[in-house]
Amino acid sequence: MPRLRPLLVLASLGSALLSSAAHAHSAWLLPSSTVVSKAQWITVDAAVANDLFFFNHQPLALEHLRVTGPDGAPRATENLLRGRLRSVFDVELRDKGSYRLAVINEGLLASYKLNGENKRWRGSAADFARALPPDASALKLGEMFSRVETFVTLGAPSPLRAEGRGLEVLPEQHDLFSGETTRFRLTIDGQAAAGIEVSVLRGGSRYRNHPEEIRVKSDGEGRFAVTWPQPGMYWLEAETTDRKTTHPEASERRLSYSATLEVLPQ
Amino acid sequence: MKKPLRLALPLLALSLSAHAAELRIDFEIPRLAVAEYHRPYVAVWIEGAEAGKPSFTPLAVLYDAKKKNQEGNQWLKDLRQWWRRGGRELDMPVDAITAATPAVGKQRLRIAASDSRIAALPRGDYRLVVEAVREVGGRELVALPFAWPPKEALRSETSGGQELGAVTLELVP
Numbered sequence: 001m002p003r004l005r006p007l008l009v010l011a012s013l014g015s016a017l018l019s020s021a022a023h024a025h026s027a028w029l030l031p032s033s034t035v036v037s038k039a040q041w042i043t044v045d046a047a048v049a050n051d052l053f054f055f056n057h058q059p060l061a062l063e064h065l066r067v068t069g070p071d072g073a074p075r076a077t078e079n080l081l082r083g084r085l086r087s088v089f090d091v092e093l094r095d096k097g098s099y100r101l102a103v104i105n106e107g108l109l110a111s112y113k114l115n116g117e118n119k120r121w122r123g124s125a126a127d128f129a130r131a132l133p134p135d136a137s138a139l140k141l142g143e144m145f146s147r148v149e150t151f152v153t154l155g156a157p158s159p160l161r162a163e164g165r166g167l168e169v170l171p172e173q174h175d176l177f178s179g180e181t182t183r184f185r186l187t188i189d190g191q192a193a194a195g196i197e198v199s200v201l202r203g204g205s206r207y208r209n210h211p212e213e214i215r216v217k218s219d220g221e222g223r224f225a226v227t228w229p230q231p232g233m234y235w236l237e238a239e240t241t242d243r244k245t246t247h248p249e250a251s252e253r254r255l256s257y258s259a260t261l262e263v264l265p266q
Numbered sequence: 267m268k269k270p271l272r273l274a275l276p277l278l279a280l281s282l283s284a285h286a287a288e289l290r291i292d293f294e295i296p297r298l299a300v301a302e303y304h305r306p307y308v309a310v311w312i313e314g315a316e317a318g319k320p321s322f323t324p325l326a327v328l329y330d331a332k333k334k335n336q337e338g339n340q341w342l343k344d345l346r347q348w349w350r351r352g353g354r355e356l357d358m359p360v361d362a363i364t365a366a367t368p369a370v371g372k373q374r375l376r377i378a379a380s381d382s383r384i385a386a387l388p389r390g391d392y393r394l395v396v397e398a399v400r401e402v403g404g405r406e407l408v409a410l411p412f413a414w415p416p417k418e419a420l421r422s423e424t425s426g427g428q429e430l431g432a433v434t435l436e437l438v439p
Contacts, residue, residue, distance in 0.1 A: 037343035037354065038336065156354045175350045264346055266407075 026050050027060050027258060028235055029101055029150040034262040036154050039094050043079075044101060044150070047086040052203040052235050053260070055086035060148065062087050064104050070097020070158040097158030098174065102149035106166075108247060109144055109254075112136040125247055143245050143253040150260040164190030167255035169198065169238060172223075176263045181227040186238060188255060192222030196240050200226055203233040231265040287379035287415070288438040291325070293396050294431030297370045304401040305367035306429060307341060309348035310375060312384070315391035315411060322352030323392075324363050325383055326375055331359040332366070344399045347407055351395075379415070387414055398429040410435045 030045040030053045045053075046060035059082050067075040081088040093099060108128050110121040114136050121131055132139070145166035157174035164187075172183040186193050200214040216224040228234070239256040291310060308328040314320035327348070330338030339358055343349045358364070362383060377384055391413050399405040406429035410422045416437035423434045 035343045035349070037341070037349065038339040040340065177346075177350075265405075266347070 025057055026052065026235065026237070027103070027146075027148045028053060028260050029060070029103070029148060030233065030260060031101065031150050031152050031262075034150070034152050035264075036093060036152070039092075039154060041090050041092050042152055043088060043090045045086050045088055046103065046148075049085075052201055052205045053233055054206060055083075057085065059083055059085060059087040060103060061105075062089060062103060065089060066102050066104060067091050068100040068102070070095050070099065072161075075099065091152075093152065093154040096155035098151055098153045098160055100149060100151055100160065102147055104145075104147050104166075106143070106145040108250065109142045111138075111140045113138040128247075139249070141247065141249045141251065143247055143250045144256070145253065146256040148258050162187045162190050167193070167196075167238060167240060167257040169236060169257055169259060171261070176228060176261055178228050178231045178263055178265050181225050183223060183225045184236075186218040186222045186224065188240070188242070189244070192218075192220075193240070194218055194220045194222060196222075196238050198224055198236060198238045201235045201237075202230070203235065228263040231263050234261045234263055235259075236261060288436075289325075289375075289377040289379070289384060290434075290436035290438065291375040291377070291394065291396075292372060292432070292434040292436075293375075294372050294433070295368050295370050295398070296426075296429070296431045298403070298428075300403065302402050304403070305369065306398040306400040306403070307345055308368055308373075308396065308398045309345045309353065310394070310396050311348060311351065312387065312392050312394055312414075313351055315393055320351070320393075323384060323387060324348075324352065324356065324360070325377060326363050326365055327353070327358065327360075328365045328368050328373075329358075330367060331364045341399075341401065344405065345397050346399075346405070347395065348397050384414075390414060394435050396426075396430060396433050398426070400429060404429050406430050408433050412437060415439065 025048045027048045032043045045055060046062060047055035048060050049055055049057035062080055065077060067077055069075045075091060077089040077091055079088065079090045091101065107122060107124045112119050114133055123131055147166055147168065153174060160170045162168045162170060167188055169184050169186045172185060176182055186196055196218045198216050201211060205211060214226060216226060218224045235258060237258040241252050241254050243252060245253050295306060310326040312323040312325060329342060342353060342358060345353060393409040393411050395407060395409045397407040406426045408424050408426050408430055410424055412420065412422065412435060416439045418439060420437040423432060425432045
């Protein structure tokens, strides 16, 4: 059995492999404030939990946390804590404008057979060749790129620009107010992407019997609009797969995106 | 919120014709029976009647401007509509509009048409907006529509339900 053979991956199996990891639970950041009027610290909880926004499952790994200031340059974080159920970090907002707080994960997801047993592996492209046992067979390999983020603004907002990697959803207006409509633009690798389904959920799900999910789809210019039914913290999620892989063995790329957005009362 | 009352008062206009044109704003901070009371932050501004992003003309912001290290700025964003309309573009404190937090009772604002805050206000339809927010309390916003410049004396009145009492706008041509 050749060690790494060009693959004929069944698309459905590939999707199942990738989605099982991506779909498992909702990952989110929960900032202490999204709008501030004085230079100050904010703190952020980060968790993986379906119950929005209650940390009752797992902490979100912060190894790939990236905080970007209004000028696009990275900002330091402090007090990184990984608890049993949530992670925490603090950010100092000093410069006026909008900050992007994102946890970006990318890598490879592999499934293979070893001595008749199904195995799974997840890691970086750099580690993949070493991680795969020489006698592994039936390898299925996929790439993943996920972004979990939120936005915080000190003073007047500054423009948010797509970083141009993976799936991104950016609001075209900064002010999210109950009863108003916010337009968003969805991009993949910086290019407008049409026909992608987006799900929007309000926090506090524990205290109501129905999720009250809002589902929308991006149009030909990657745009979609959400009218906020009431104030609260919302979780916006989108995901898709494509064939734009960079690893020669990978058959599919899974892109996922989620953002925590705060909607204020009128 | 009560429906604004709009009363044209031509007689009053006549009697005041000797005075300079003026904008008279009166609002009341009600006495509240609450366990913990702090004076509210209050913003008063004029915004265009157009939808979308209306014009913004700040008239007054009553807040803790005197606190050291501008600590009072921390809560300015709680004047949420004022903040988004343009408060966040200002480098507070701005002398012409800054005042101390108001005590319970009647507050008045008199702004001459020649005042720098409104001297350049173009002809058009506007809303006078008064927004109040109180620490560990509520938040309320009322608006009164008007046209500028006034052709005749006009008095309109509305009232808040919780954080604001009667709010009156008088236009003196």
